Amino acid sequence: MGVELVAIHWMYVIFLLLIIGCFLLRKDTTLISIVMIFLLGLIATGSISKAVSTIFNSFVFSITELLPTILIISIIVSMSNLLIRTGINDVMISPFASLIRTPTLAYWIIGIVMMVISLFFWPSPAVALMGAVLLPVALRVGLPAIGVAIAMNLFGHGIALSGDFVIQGAPKLTADAAGIPVSDVVSASLPLVIIMGVVTTVTAFIFLRRDMKKGGDFNATTEAIAEDNLEETEAIFLSKTTKRFWAVLIPVLYAIDIYLMVRFDLQGGDATALIGGTTIVIMLFILSLAYKGTALEQTTSYLIEGLQFGFKIFGPVIPIAALFYLGDSGFTKIVGDFLPKGSHGIINDLGVALSHSIPVNANIAAVALTVIGAITGLDGSGFSGISLAGSIANLFGTALGHGTATLTALGQVAAIWIGGGTLIPWALIPAAAICKVDPFELARRNFLPVVIGLIVTTIAAMFFI
Template sequence: MLIELTALHWIYVSFILLIIGFMVMRRDTSLICIIGIFILAITATGSLSSSISGIFNSFIFAITELLSTILVISIIVAMSKALTITGINDYMISPFTKLIRTPALAYWTIGILMMVISWFFWPSPAVALLGAVLLPVAMRVGLPALGVAMAMNLFGHGIALSGDFIIQAAPKLTADAAGLPVMEVITASVPLVFVMGAVTTVVAYIFLRRDMKKGNLQVGTISQSNFITGDLNEKERDVLSQLLTPNTKRIFAILIPLLFALDVVAMSVLNLQGGDATALIGGTAIFILILITIAAHKNKGLEKTTSYLIEGFQFGFKVFGPVIPIAAFFYLGDSGFTQIIGEFLPKDSQGIVNDLGVALASVVPLNAPVGAITLTGVGAITGLDGSGFSGISLAGSIAQLFSTAIGAGAATLTALGQIAAIWVGGGTLVPWALIPAAAICGVDPFELARRNLLPVVIGLVVTTIVAMFLI
């Protein structure tokens, strides 16, 4: 059933275009998002007081949705600071320095490890597992922190999450909506996932190397290490690194990876995924932080534990501060609208972004090439809410409609819509969705989104063309 588009839909689209335009111009978009929230609210309610309140309520909603990610990032950073200041980090990364000797090896090794771990446990816990250990290794061999974030982001939140071959949450949603067996969608998605992944990661690496050679991107210019070491000079860092004996550092260097490895085993045995897996990683990081602090600072361990946590939370909220207004605006495109502003959308509305996807599908001719282009467009539009998953059921439904009219290609179209939605909304383009990788690596999430934009768009174009021949 076609939903009639209202002024709210067109306002939302207009502000999306404005936000994209400002991001391309490297300008901050927080004010634009706040104005967008206000205009949507006053258009819907007609009440000035409700609209002003709506801005604040949208912030609360966004913070609530993002809180688990903010917490785990803050805790991981607090632990990383303790590791670096006590010198344990140097012992931990020494084995990897023998394996990763060049920026190219760092990029591809981190990316492939991220992809494999993400297949089993999803990307957020994988980022936490890999980032704290491999970021310093990569930077030492010349790969900038932004390059590390791109590798983890594109391979984890891109390739692994869009295919979701092991956990199968994404293909289950799209397959059910399209009326297809899950394995049929997974089989159809394999060539598309790997075409998208290969094109995007190779193009991203080429651009990365080009900017490194030109001097536009240098190692250490944007990195978590600036936060971790703070304003300490070399002499002060040397004194602090002597808080533990070499043998104690070696014990911790073995114990910490072992504890995280046990987390991986627990995730597998207990079938922990997504938020549960992230919580396990976060709890383990707190436990490690306490052990290190007590061992290193002895009598002052109680106070130092709190000090590290405070600095971790300061870092977490500093990173997320600019993201919250943007997240608040984009959440209005989904179920957040009703919860924040109220029941002001049309009766049969599925949310603003889903309505726009249905509207797009209803005005295009039904043939294989247009079907493929439309499913990519619908997937990308529904991914704008930053979830990646909220709109993939719609992609499955529209794929079923197109395949019925075309007479073939249901599984391929379903897989294509799923891939587009998750690459855009699951964590490679929408700024708050890629926060975990950006925060662990200490890079600007908006800069990471800009870096990902062209490779992902090129990947989507190539993948859409390939899908046309598979339908």
């Protein structure tokens, strides 16, 4: 038998249900997470002053855990902004333009290139990096703008972001909440991401080709402008030779990073540090060439711009991540040794209790994680709820005695495909704005392919658990 459940365990169950309710109602979870952290501290310590301190300490713990992820994304956004303004990105993408000769080739080439770039630069910056260059080429060969938006969206915000194999921001969040190594989540997510990606992109392409043959209306546009629209920024002059040199060198440097990651088995924080360090070095060299006399000031400016983006994305994540760190090993570090003797964390204790109280099997667990992941994605972030998915995966995995990594990966895939930018209209604005299509129309066209993909992926996950 597991540890005897006490008041703090039952309160945590209530908190989980309230968080799920917030996601269903599309309400922000920041305030309720802070209140929950306070109440957990109060119940555990019996002291109002210590409970108040718990709020701040949990935020510090959460930020400390998330800081490498926030920094790597901020640095990459800083560099991607620089590549756009210097025109290096145009040279990097241009070789692929010559390969685009038919609508079919346009869809798949744009999608695959978007996926590869998104793995290193994250999808939102990647949309800006390649959208303006490849969109006109795709339109010339007959692929409508909505088709370009679908390809960039599904391959970038879907496949690349749900796996996040290089930067590992998403696996870091879910793995921490589930109490397992990041490498386990990355390994478990690989087959699920492949299945989800293949089913969704093929289905979307079939529907798009059907509508193109019918002569569907693809002219729905929008005046929506991405918040970080860099087209209005004055371009920086660099010689063609310089741009070509860096357009070749940058992919080579990242290819070397991948080799080193495989060769020396670098994962998690080590892999993030390697990619981050490489990005900073590249950015500093390009800044020194582009700005010459003002490189010192511009370095600070670009870093600030990137950090603003990073904290804007992760600002809503910090409070809810703090709550779920309390549910795992973080409780002792944040609050103190107030759990019952023999406890391995609130979520672990609940998982053991669940295994002794109701029958749990792989099928139920897989469906539950897909539904919970989808629910957490309804806020349009994709990241704010994956800590919840990781905690629930830990709970079911403990009850089953195995499969925590696969369940965690499944919840991550569902949450990010729904909320990371493929179904929630306000999360689609970057791709919609670049392609000048209606984000609601893009969400409508993504709906059936994504739902079909989630169903197939959930069934496949049942065999992996």
